[in-house]
Amino acid sequence: MAAAAASTPQGVAERRGIPAAAFVEDVEAYLRQAGLDVNSALAFLQERLQQYKIVEMKLLAQQRDLQAKIPDIEKCLDIVAALQAKKALGEALIADFELSEGIYSRAKIEDTDSVCLWLGANVMLEYSCDEANALLKKNLGNAKASLEVLVADLQFLRDQQTITQVTIARVFNWDVHQRRSKQAVKET
Amino acid sequence: MQQGDGTEAQVTWEDQQNINRFGRLNNRLHELQDEIKLAKEANENLDDAGNELILSDEDVVRFQIGEVFAHMPRDDVETRLEQMKADAAKKLERLEEEKESILAQMAELKKILYGKFKDAINLEED
Numbered sequence: 001m002a003a004a005a006a007s008t009p010q011g012v013a014e015r016r017g018i019p020a021a022a023f024v025e026d027v028e029a030y031l032r033q034a035g036l037d038v039n040s041a042l043a044f045l046q047e048r049l050q051q052y053k054i055v056e057m058k059l060l061a062q063q064r065d066l067q068a069k070i071p072d073i074e075k076c077l078d079i080v081a082a083l084q085a086k087k088a089l090g091e092a093l094i095a096d097f098e099l100s101e102g103i104y105s106r107a108k109i110e111d112t113d114s115v116c117l118w119l120g121a122n123v124m125l126e127y128s129c130d131e132a133n134a135l136l137k138k139n140l141g142n143a144k145a146s147l148e149v150l151v152a153d154l155q156f157l158r159d160q161q162t163i164t165q166v167t168i169a170r171v172f173n174w175d176v177h178q179r180r181s182k183q184a185v186k187e188t
Numbered sequence: 189m190q191q192g193d194g195t196e197a198q199v200t201w202e203d204q205q206n207i208n209r210f211g212r213l214n215n216r217l218h219e220l221q222d223e224i225k226l227a228k229e230a231n232e233n234l235d236d237a238g239n240e241l242i243l244s245d246e247d248v249v250r251f252q253i254g255e256v257f258a259h260m261p262r263d264d265v266e267t268r269l270e271q272m273k274a275d276a277a278k279k280l281e282r283l284e285e286e287k288e289s290i291l292a293q294m295a296e297l298k299k300i301l302y303g304k305f306k307d308a309i310n311l312e313e314d
Contacts, residue, residue: 010201023201075254082253096250096257104257158215159208166207170199 015156018055021048021163027174038175045168052161059154066147073140076117080136083112084129197304210297210311213290220287227280234273241265 010023024030031041086093092110099105115132116124127135241249241262249265250257260268298311 023204025201026198079254079256082258094259095253096259097255107256155212155215158211162208162211163204166199166204 016153018052018153018157018160020156021160021167023163024167024170027170031171031174038171041171042168045164045171049161049164049168052157052164056154056157056161059150059157063147063150063154066143066150070140070143070147073136073143077133077136077140080115080129080132083109083115087112087129197308203301203304206297206301207309210294210301213294213297217287217290217294220283220290224280224283224287227276227283231273231276231280234269234276238269238273241269 011020013020031038034041036044083093086109092108093112094106094108096104096106112129114126114128116126117132117135118124247262248259249262251260251265251268252258301309301311
């Protein structure tokens with residue numbers, strides 16, 4: 001899904017639904033243009049920061065899910081490969097598997113042409129070993145690609161958070177500077 | 189940026205981009221530190237497994253594939269284990285190299301940013 005984003009000289013204006021933080025060239029000009037006093041501006045920026053944090057939590061959760069899914073798919077591919085290897089040798093595969101917590105049982109798997117894959121939603125489908133390999137590899141590819149996009153999203157998001165934090169500090173400092181100058185003028 | 193005395197240098201877009209880059213590198217550094225820890229553990233486990241294999245004198249070894257323990261002839265297990273150890277060592281080396289590179293880049297950025305902003309910016313680990 002291509003991100004339809006308008007480019008500004010400072011990068012894209014948004015990415016996959018995440019609005020970019022506008023970079024402030026000059027604090028005074030920014031406040032004047034927005035028609036905001038310092039406290040309203042700070043409140044607005046803080047709220048933006050909170051919204052970014054919420055999206056970050058969501059993305060991190062998705063990342064954790066994907067990072068757990070990928071080794072699972074790789075394990076499945078290992079098993080299918082092991083079955084195919086044994087079949088090529090004409091031998092049966094003997095495996096110990098967990099029947100229940102702490103209780104193991106032995107299985108002898110002979111001459112397998114097919115495997116059953118768990119597709120989720122209480123559905124399990126039988127595939128030939130070749131089909132299973134193809135499907136698992138495709139799923140692995142998709143998962144890795146999704147993870148890459150997600151990581152890029154997170155980087156973009158964190159950049160926007162940093163920009164917002166810096167802007168908050170700059171607005172605050174500008175305000176302090178203003179007050180000090182006014183104070184200095186008053187005292188002369 | 190620190191909430192300072194209001195007399196620091198102006199922040200340009202280039203400065204902002206440097207700060208963003210520093211942030212990204214710092215995040216990646218933390219991820220790498222976790223990954224390196226896991227990779228070191230994996231390496232140790234594989235070494236332990238190798239030692240156990242040498243000590244045991246059974247012909248058939250239960251080798252974990254996925255969630256099950258497949259019975260495999262000892263030689264096959266040895267070969268597989270050697271391969272896994274080589275892969276794990278390479279992975280650890282790659283991670284360490286990336287970490288060195290990131291630390292170097294972060295040092296560069298610190299020089300630039302502290303140079304311009306001095307006290308107004310804090311780039312240290314809290």
